[in-house]
Amino acid sequence: MINLSDVSKTFTLHNQGSAVIKVISNVSFAVVPGECVALTGASGAGKSTLMRMIYGNYLTQAGQIRIGGLNIVQAEPRDVIKLRRDVLGYVSQFLRVVPRVPTRDVVAEPLRALGIPEIDAHDRASALLKQLNIPERLWSLSPTTFSGGEQQRVNIARGFAHAYPAMLLDEPTASLDAANREVVLSLIEDAKARGAAIIGIFHDEAARAQVCDREIDVAQFTPGLAA
């Protein structure tokens, strides 16, 4: 489902003496449907960078990243957008929303983008919010004023609203209490069970052990850190 071959990335900082920084080189691995792979490595090893490259958020200088047949490295923006809408989900650590949009609409939006009627999208959103213990009285409010943990859960609900065949999870259990952590892990296990290919970053080792099938140490791809 997700295939990386010989992937490399550099940052060129034009405004800081045109410094060229090699951050990732020669990454190759694959994730099959129903599999969850953890990216590991010390902070700064490039886990999030690699994940953003897979999402198409960071530009990849060399190699191929194929997701469901599309090479995201050379894809047109509209193909990447279609891929993100239909195939590839991403739960980041930060919630980014338009102010004043109610929480339930925020969660339902990925479904609305797929053309699912508002009523059905709202039903699914409500179920997820309930599952993640967001009190119903908050659903009609914008999440911008919520606490960090609440925002994180809204973000997860949004990320899991549509059953993406491929998912990227960046610290999905960070800043969650035990009960909600369990809910998130069960969502991940459900996703695996329906055949989603998942790549995740988990600092929470117990969580990683529970849901991940194997680990990939990103440090080996990081020039200067490897060896």
Place this chain on the structure above:
Amino acid sequence: MTEYNFAYLDEQTKRMIRRAILKGLAIPGYQVPFASREMPMPYGWGTGGVQVSAAVLTPKDTFKVIDQGADDTTNAVSIRTFFQRTAGVATTTATSDATVIQTRHRIPEEPLHEGQILVYQVPIPEPLRFLEPRESETRKMHSLEEYGLMHVKLYEDISRHGHIATSYAYPVKVEGRYVTDPSPIPKFDNPKLGDMAAIQLFGAGREQRIYALPPYTQVVSLDFQDHPFEASKADHPCGMCGATDSYLDELIIDDAGGRMFVCSDTDYCEARQAAGHKGKDAA
């Protein structure tokens, strides 16, 4: 009359105006620019109409002037006198006897016949002006037949008053092409514009525009399907001649709010009275 050229204007000016008139007749409803001259009367007193009349008058013509339908108001009298003096033409108040009729704000009640010319005084020739102040833009709208804006004006009328309240200068479409301002005639007169036997010429002196309707031109008043055009008038008979088919002026006759309605077309009213018709207020 040796002091002035015939009909006041010099021959070159009249030729220039005639060319504009001919172009106007060739393109019914199209506003033809012309080099309007200073006339010995202020703008707004019919300088456009006077120049058109001067250009079409011949020594054999019989001239009539009406202002709001009346032959005896200041404006009508002074323009009639002006051409008596400068052209020496015969004048009349009888609609059927006149060959050239200059008018402000009315079309005579009596149907005009072939060979007659009706000259309108026009203050603002551009029907789109009140909604689109840019001349460059209104010209483009005319040339591209973009007339949606005209209906916006009527829409505004209905939304504000519940019906199309525009009661004079009611816009028309000429031969399915140009949207045209009929000058401030009451909309009661609009149906007479179309299919008329006489030539209709419109002159706007300050705005320097001439336009025309040749005989038997198709003229349609704009409207909405669910708010069709209606030629309305005061729902009374004439107090003097009893006519029920003519456009009426409302006169306040005392301090107690007493009023009467009389034909605005004085020639029509007098002719009917002479023929023995009598209204309820006739002495």
Place this chain on the structure above:
Amino acid sequence: MTPLLSVQGITKRYGAHIGCTDVSFDLYPGEVMGIVGESGSGKSTLLNCMAGHLTPDAGQVVFDTRTEGPRDTIIMSEPERRMLGRTDWAFVHQHARDGLRMGVSAGGNVGERLMAVGERHYGDIRDKATDWLGRVEIDASRVDDRPTTFSGGMQQRLQIARNLVTGPRLVFMDEPTGGLDVSVQARLLDLLRGLVRDMGLSAIIVTHDLAVVRFLADRLMVMKSGRVVEAGLTDQVLDDPQHAYSQLLVSSVLQV
């Protein structure tokens, strides 16, 4: 798939000064593209060239018309281009008063495009206008009020309703949230995003506000001195800018 709009080598000079030069891109149905850059970068010139308000010195603006397929709108006759301008195209001005008739009621403003394409039934026109006021969150009771009595945000929403009533397929927007309070901006952005999604609109949005493009645009073009220096997926250009100028632009935004 045929692009809805295919822009090829658009160049516009003002004497010796370059407005924009050699800009090319394809816009596909349903895509929203942002154009960012500082004042004088040529983004508004480009927008006006595409929308037919300015005639470019070189280049093509090929639009996939409903009836005749792709046509170069630059060499199209003016009546045809103006017809596009009031049917399949819409233009949202930065200042609502440039895009509205301030002396005409809200209903008349929205109804104008309908009347311009030949609708002649007052009741129908009014119903559609009222429906559109609702869609842009203006109370139906304001249908007969003039825009002069509206707040800035309401005027901008009215302008959007007026533009979208004929169901256009391509919307040009010039700084649509400029000059509005921040709180009003957010509401407008949300509204625009919903309309774009529900109507399947394609849009080109010129702005200097990177937050606006992040929320609305799928794709981004960064312009400097009349040239496109970088283009790509919006979040990629904003989060991993490649060109020196884009990096400067992105890093210059104050974090809140």
